[in-house]
Amino acid sequence: MKIWIDGYEANVPQRLGSSQIGFEILKGLEQLDRKNDYTILLPSAPMNDLPNERGGWKYKVLRPKRLWTRIALPLALFTARGKPDLLFSPTHYIPRFSPVKRVVTIFDLSYLHFPEMYKKDDLFKLTNWTKYSVSNAVHIVTISNSSKQDLMKYYSVKKEKITVAYPGYDKNIFRPLKDRERILEVIEKYGIHGRYIIYIGTIQPRKNLVRLIEAFQKLEGIKLVIVGKTSGQGRQGWMFESTLKAPKKFGVEDRVIFTGFAPTEDLPYLLNGAEAFILPALYEGFGITAVEAMACGTPAIVSNVSSMPEAVGSAGLLINPQSVTQIEQAIRAISGDCKLRAKKSAESIKQAEKFSWGKMTKTVLRVFESVAGQ
Structure with missing residues (x-):
């Protein structure tokens, strides 16, 4: 089976969210599958941490980068001498014109739930392209049952798809890390002292x-430590001005630390040093x-939604x-009770073991095999 994959999202520095998932799927498929033939489509030369080329695994750089989904992908598909059996897009977007079957990943439909929280251009693109992708892909991969239910509800997609x-x-x-000296060394690098x-x-x-x-x-x-990028190169957030102004607005400047971007190697130390992690999001595709x-x-x-x-x-x-009181009470409960924290810590390690990139990759590969056999 010849499989082409849109590697645009995976070929970026400082990966987060969809770009991280795209990268991990590529890495996993290269390790897992030696039977099928893969071509990874990129807008530029592969980054150093992408898998090396080998028999059955190669990269193809396409132009133009700016019109990637509209022109570069369909042009490559229509002019290919040996057409692939399918094209996999680990993003919301598939080319509108294609002579081959397309499989798409839809992470979530947050833009339908909270359109006001997106820039106008991003909202227009997500709304229109996702609707097309959902209707025209032969199969959809998503990252939670919550997102699956949303696809069925808002786009009338059959569950079998x-x-x-x-x-x-x-x-x-x-x-879990035991080197307390190293943990302190890393967190102090970000100006963090005491409980957080x-x-x-x-x-x-x-x-x-x-x-x-x-x-x-x-x-x-x-204290509250917020790790996330707001400037410089690489992927960053958007519409974050109100968040940056909030500590002053609420008089807690001395209790909130914005670290900016933190490299992956520092994250486990920052997490091990914390009393708890918090994700109070209004909607998440997974988390x-x-x-x-x-x-x-x-x-x-975490939030009790999606x-x-x-x-x-x-x-x-x-x-x-939506409840500031509940957020405050949960933080107070976990930070003020050593026994509860220890209990939840042990339960958390067991819960995390249920998830792995290997499992995700195997599921995606089964989708490819099923689609090719249709």
Whole structure:
């Protein structure tokens, strides 16, 4: 079977969310599958950490980069001498014209739930391209049962056309650490001293960080550390001005630390040093960062909406993301009770073990084989 994969999202630095998932799927398929023939389509030369070329695994650079989905992908498909059996897009977008079967990944439909939290151009693109992709792909991969239910509800997709493939995490990186000196060394590098709760992710309205910061008005003796990019090269958040202004608005500047971007190698130390991880988002496709935190033995406080209860199971503390009081009470409960923290830490490690990139890759490969046989 000849499989072409849109590698645009995976071929970026400082991967987050969809780009991280795309990268892990590529890495997993190269390791797992030596039977099929893969061509990875890229807008530029492959980054150094992508798998090396070999027999059955090669890269093809296409132009133009700016009109990738509209021109570069369909042009490559129509002019190919040996056409692939299918094209896989690990993003919401598939080319509108294609002589081959297309499989697409739809992460979530947050833009339908909270359109006001997206830039106009991004909202237009997501709304129109996702609708087309859902209608014209032969199969859809999504990352939670919550997203599957949304696809069935809002786009009337039959359940047989959707496969859930839960994301994983790097088990060599995210794990309990015993080197307290190294943990202190890393957290002090970011100006963190004393007890803290941590959030890791993009800084954008949907993450509900303004309410989280407001909750710290009544929390003494503990700080909030927000790890996320707001400037410089690489992927960053959007519409984050209100979040950056919130500590001053609520009078908690001394209790909120914005670290900016933190490299992956620092994250397990930041997580191991925290009393809890918090994700008070209004909507999530899955919540990889919550699983990474739990893998470190750090209890997770997450919203009781969309996919987040799926990610944390009974190990997590669930909150109503619209309630500042519930956010504050959950932080107070976990930070003020050593026994509860130890109990949730042990449960979190077990819950995280349910997820792996290997499982996700095997699920995606089964989809390819099923589609090719249709």
